[in-house]
Amino acid sequence: MIHRPHVDWFALSPSLAMIGATAVLLLVAVLVPRRARKPVAAAGAGAGFVAAFVLAVVLAAKSPGAKVEIADSIFRDRWAALAQVLVAGCGVVAVLLSYGERWREEHLAEYYALLTAAGAGMAFFVQASNLMTLFLGLEWFSISLYVLCAIDIDLVGSLEAGLKYLIVGAVGSATLLFGSALVYGATGQLGFDRIGSAGHTHDSLLVLGLAMVIAGLAFKASAAPFHMWTPDAYTGAPTPVTAFMSSATKVAALVVTYRLLVTAFPGEEHLWTWAIAGIACASLAIGNIAALAQRNVKRLLAYSSVSHAGFMLIPIAAANALGARALLYYLIPYCAMSLGAFGAIAARERELGVPVTLDNLAGFGWERPLLGGAMATFMLGFLGFPPTGGFLGKFYAFSAAYRHGWWWLIVVGVAATIVSAAYYLAVIRAMYFRESAELQLAPAGGSPPRDLPLQTGVVLCLAVTIGSFFAVQPLIDAAHAAAGALPF
């Protein structure tokens, strides 16, 4: 007779809500007539994400202490629950951004099904408390994302994006798996906290395993030098998918990285803080310098997301409670800005019918005041200007670095920000400083389409970007409670 563990269904509920939505959407793909499929599928996916959002909020409220559930395989705590809130929130906005995209009718429901499946995988991934569930969650959402990248076969580069992401992602997954095996070999344990108590710093097997695990997770966070898939995948993928990838994947990867490092490898802190700081510096340098040379806006934002991975690794390298708060706080405006910026690009793409570059962005700010103003705000937020949450995110990240005693990391971050001013402001310059009359455009025809869901999504992102600047205290309180789940 097999021993069956006690299953805490409520702890799994955010994932389950999204899996449920996936199942429903797959049925929608075959049962609902083609005409009604678009609204029904979008509504189903939206309902799944909203349900997951609400359940994650409730889960956060009802999990005051950190507990390991279901045969030590998942955590039930606020750190994971808050990350799930963010992932589900990103999903809701991604659905809004996707609605107006010109998808092939026959794969519409499958698209939304994959989106919710990816969300469910991330929600599961952030709860992982042993190396098995960690890898399972990672593959779960990665495979969904590979397909999502390649789903729009009419789009030039979409297939290429999916393939590149698949191949490089597979290397990343393999590295993570190999590293996990080494860690298991060194300690004989799978659970994070047990690895933490069993590991010995002088065990070179463990250290090698740690290095490979960090590399594997850095692939997902698209931190340099593991970022090489990012520009191609972000550029080639359908823009709503890019928006979801750049926000939710980053939440999942970074949140799990922090948890894994402080829970499973507290004895090796002197090693991994330096490793993470090194990766952060590399990301800041490569992301910002490469972004300077870009004309394609999606590619520019892809490099910008590499550089932001660097900024968000700074609080991880700090390895203190302030850093944990800083990471969770930073992720909130970052997700909003990233989703919103790609949303605005999607709108421009739909009205032009060609990839958006800095040149054909000319006059966008005057033609579409709402989207242009929002896009400008997101750029200023990425740059870290008030009044956006991006400013305070950087402030917190730098503070965490200082608390760790690493003032030089602040200097690196500041230098990177100065460089980034050049390309973020270039986007604003492209939108406002030139008239569209100066350029010969190839419009898709007619006046720009009314896209209410997309505008709603962008306005939501705008509200979060600016709101997180003013309402810092409640967000920091939530992050504080979440960080309490980590052992500091």
Place this chain on the structure above:
Amino acid sequence: MTNWLTTILIVLPAAGALLVWLVPMPRRWVGSLSTLVALVEVGVWIAALERFDFDRGGLQLDQRHTWFRDLGVSWHVGQFAFSLWLVGLTVVCGAAASMYAWWVGRERPRAYFGLLLFLTGAVVGVFSAQDLLVFYAFFEAMLVPLYVLIGVWGGAGRMRATITFVVYTVAGSLLMLAAIVVYGLQQGTFDLTRMGTSSNDWLFLGFAIAFAVKAPLWPFHGWLPAAYRESPAEVSALLSGVISKVAAYGFLRIAIRQFPGPTHDLRVPILVLASIGLVYGSLLAFRAPDIRGVVAYSSLAQMGLITYGLFAANALGTDGAVLQMVNHGLISTTLFLLAGMVERRAATGELVLLGGMARGRPALATVLMATGVIALAVPLSSNFAGEFLILAGVFQQGWGWGVVGAGAIVLAAMYMLRLISAVLHEQPGPAVTDAALDLRGAELGIVVPLVGLLIALSAWPAAISGHSFP
């Protein structure tokens, strides 16, 4: 103690900006509405002036709310006597700029006037902030409207102007952010009124460089000529009249007060930079080929003089510096607006193409002459009072500084008189036709109050110099 006046002073223009941006309204309402908001703002400032107790001194009209607890950051705003004067300068110049833009009829008025109001609010915020992070947030927030105002409505060379402007200022201000993080975490709070002093030279330099770029002080003035030439006239007016005072205020409120040790150690190098800027700026102003060039470089020179006063480290010098900040703010705002008015008539600001404009244009001649004469510090003018106090103050640091400063005042007379004669006198230039009319009533309505304020200050300079550090 809670008092909403300072918060209202900051939020009112920002709210006006949001109103202009978000509420649909006919185009022709926008200019008048914005000017109305700017004038109400002046009224609020007068109310604040009435309530300010100059006998008591210290921080007044302040308000404090916790913003986020764990790092000790709070929304703490309030007024010192000297900051109240600078806020007054800001709201007056902001109103003048708004009126001028309304009169000129800028394109895309909703965006333009919204940005002007937002800028005013941000500058008032900088002068009122008593928390380092709030100060920094407003300091950075100023940059965005300036960037767009120059980039969209600027002259032909605006792209280069905005890029140099942004590169300089962003580099400077982010160094300050690093210094703020370190300083605030060392002290455990970001509230300026509760922070202790620091003796760390690096932190002081982080602040000092940011302010030196913003002022600008030599050799950080690389952005100045292009930005002042390419901006719309009223934006140049605000840049040199008001924004540069933010830097001087930063030196006064933060660099000097919080870092007494480094201030003492680095006084001589800073005074040397100020001297170079003073002489070099004056010489360039004398050689500049256009009106705006003269005013721009004279601004560089004047900022050097104000820095003299600030780092004289005595009551005479700082009193004079605050008076001179207000003087120079009013003078350069007036001169830039006049430059804009002349450029509208002659379609150029090149001095060789101008000349002889006094004939048949008495109002223009009178206003320009009056402003120029005050600017070159004739005795009995407010500028004379300010410069005299500064020189008397810096003399106590060493007679050499006094000699350089006095020499620069002679140079100021040279470039100002050259400007006046090149525009008003000599033979009529090729760009000056009979179609170039005298100043209109509306234009006089903008510049005459500014000149009136200067004359009032000339009559009673102690209104500011005697009421800045009670």
